[in-house]
Amino acid sequence: MERNNVVNVKRGTSIESSHQVHLAVVDSNGDLLHYVGEPNGKVYARSSMKPIQAIPIVETGAADYYQFSDADLSLCTASHNGEAMHTERVLSILKRIGIEDTTLQCGTHIPRWQDTYKNLILNNKEVTPLYNNCSGKHTGMLATAKFMGESLEDYYAKDHPVQQRIVQAVSEVCDYPQEEIEIGIDGCGVPVHGLPLERLAYGFARMATPEILGEKRSSAVSRITNAMMEAPEMVGGTNRFCSDFMKAGQGRFFGKAGAEGVYCIGDTKTGLGIAAKVADGNGRAVYPAVMEAITQLELLTNDQIEQLKEYHHPKLRNARDEIIGELVPVFQLQSALAY
Template sequence: MMMSSLIEETRAGLVENIHDGLICGVNDQFQTLYQVGDVEQYVYYRSAAKPIQAIPAFMTGVKEKYQLTDEEATLFTASQRGEPYHIAALESLLKKIPVAETDLHCAASLALNSEPRDEMIRNRQQKRRLYHNCAGKHLGFLAVCRELGYPLEGYWKIDHPLQQKITAILSNLAEISIDKIKVGIDGCGVPVFAIPLKNMAITYLKLACPDLIEDKEIRKAVIQITKLMNENPNIVASEHFVCSVLLRDSNIVAKGGAQGVYCFGLKKERIAFALKVLSGSEEVWPNILVSILEQIDYSNKNTIASLKELRPNIVKNDAGIEVGKVETVFSL
């Protein structure tokens, strides 16, 4: 694998951590504009696939049929973190669509964010499938199965008609044949897809620029999905997370995934990026994204400033004293 260092963390001038990785940026001709490392390397989407996995729910009109609020429908794309507004929307969504919590294949969990998780523990609340980070996605899957007459049992298996439909949509968006898509099992138990990093960037280019999508039904769903993500950024993640910060910028479509995968598209510029931090770290996302946006001279400086607030390029000790630096070491 051809890779490059993306981030070096130093303490008193000595390199303490190095985060290697891959970056690919493409234009609306599907050409590679920016490259760090091997852009043909296969990478798992993890949760960066959620906007794509949500497309069948919007193609089948679930939002309209069950009169879902924007927040409830946005959950289909989300990596929700158990904040009170997430739980309220999940509870409401579960009441509206004709499925039971026991139908969810994801594991019972507590909230991901520390404050709501601690509150759940103090209140002696039990783990629930509804609290899982991917519960919104799974509720969307089940709603589609109900609408299309697919069996609920086994909706998480790759040979299920729902997963076959999702695979075909991914193939369309990624400009890659189905036989070249590699499939594993994600943390929540459903199929997770791996494709070359360049093709991953192409999918986010099409999310940002849906005019590039030939299929009218997929295009219509993508327009609806990305609008909801931009209008409800905290539902997609929560206040102080990268996805929500980027999605507050109406020019950006973005979603991260576990193990260091991040994708985003820029609507006006008609370019998109996919990246993989090979250490699996998500902590360094803000530093990498700031560097990418600064190197391409991105116009919205407020977005860049918000990312810098998430993780400044300094290392502090427990007393708040500066003891080191976080340095980006790649050039596009």
């Protein structure tokens, strides 16, 4: 029996697995308009918060002082593939700041981009924090600390001024009391923020209509979201939904993925914010979910839907590269009037 808030995994014609989805659509006034599942549940935003985490880079003056381009600032919001275009830009920014890449405290993991990993192996090179998908975010944090004359060795600690500025920005943009934000530790070692799903959506709605945030913050937010949309390849990379979605959006949408099945979108045309969370944390279900939501909201043209169809109904392939199933979102957005 099909439930109405899931993304089903079909093998052939049978449902093999299901992923429960929670989703909120909020306008710039803070009104919940549509939802799926439980829109008020608290979730860790994970990397979906990176556009907000980048705000102090601009507001402190660090971005201007170190001459950040759109691509540089976009990289600060990234969960990147570790392609050459990402790692070379991280090194370029660090050189401008006057910091070695050994100062990065994001830890190491295998680069997402397999060609990068193969080249490291072939050249007998070590996997360093440079290749971490969060190295751009950490570079932005280091830039802020260096500009403000703060300690560099512990910039990732929750009590460091860098992280205190960030949690304050999260609280203000999402209009949620700072003392009620749950703080955990993210995969890259910095604080991660827990808020109700609809507050995440509201934060992205406010970033999509930044004039309501006041002159200084409006300027910073516009610079960050425009940078993401102007250089979307920095946010994810080749064959990544964030990058392909913003390319298809042609300057209208900004979006950011977070680990454990989180995704947030801001629509600069309507001022809507959308936040989604896959309950079991499986990221494969979140792109079909958000694609289904924005399709039902009629935010995309037919051409854009066609460009992004592989994310809406992703095909399952076996080891022979044969299509053997697909992911299918099964829900109808509910009106918040009935919530």
